[in-house]
Amino acid sequence: MPTYQVDPWTALGDPTRKAIFERLVDRPHAVVELARELPVSRPAVSQHLRVLKDAGLVIDRPVGTRRIYQVEPDGLAALRADLERFWGKALIAYKAVVEQPAKEDE
């Protein structure tokens, strides 16, 4: 059941968003800081941040008049979700195999 509208892997498939995300991994940033460090406009940075936020990869909080973005701290959640999807599918394949009529040698 998807919790987020944007798949995090798809969100990070974009080079600019990946660059933004990597900067946020280093430390929290304000939009203006990111726009200064990257060859993209401030509105573009905001738009990319919104996608990252929708993907559950970053969170933001207001500090004075600015908005500070940082990575969503519960990083293992993404790994766990993917592994649960993986094993869930493996078990479905397993069920199909185990419920097949017994083979001749059994």
Place this chain on the structure above:
Amino acid sequence: MSSHSQATATTARSAIVVEAPIERAFRVFTEDFDRVKPREHNMLAVEIAETVFEPRVGGRVYDRGVDGSECQWARVLAFEPPNRVVFSWDISPHWQIETDRERTSEVEVRFIAESGDRTRVVLEHRNLDRHGDGWEGLREGVHGNQGWPLYLQRFAALFEQEG
């Protein structure tokens, strides 16, 4: 990392009930693991000819490619037919073999008889935090589209075909 959900945050769980006696359920999972694990999940450079699950403690779980190359991605840690099997998960979050055993997780599969011909299979992939900082792995795992997205898309496609 938030501590309130620590137990669940570091464990992935999955379960299924199969219409088979417990002995058969255990045997098929281990002997036919080749058919359980989708071929598309492949870290070899070539197609997988078969996945081998060596049925003993200390056994290896590995994919063998059509050219004879091998990729061992797990070690059997417990083998207790027909109740339980545990194996390591020596794959980093960015789908590469993890050689540092301190940075591997483990998968326990338990078989519980619900009746003479029905078995509940409970799979727990735990100690995920041992792989290290999740975000570090996530960050490195998304280089291009050759990491998780590719695998996950191919997995999804496989099962969609089967309905």
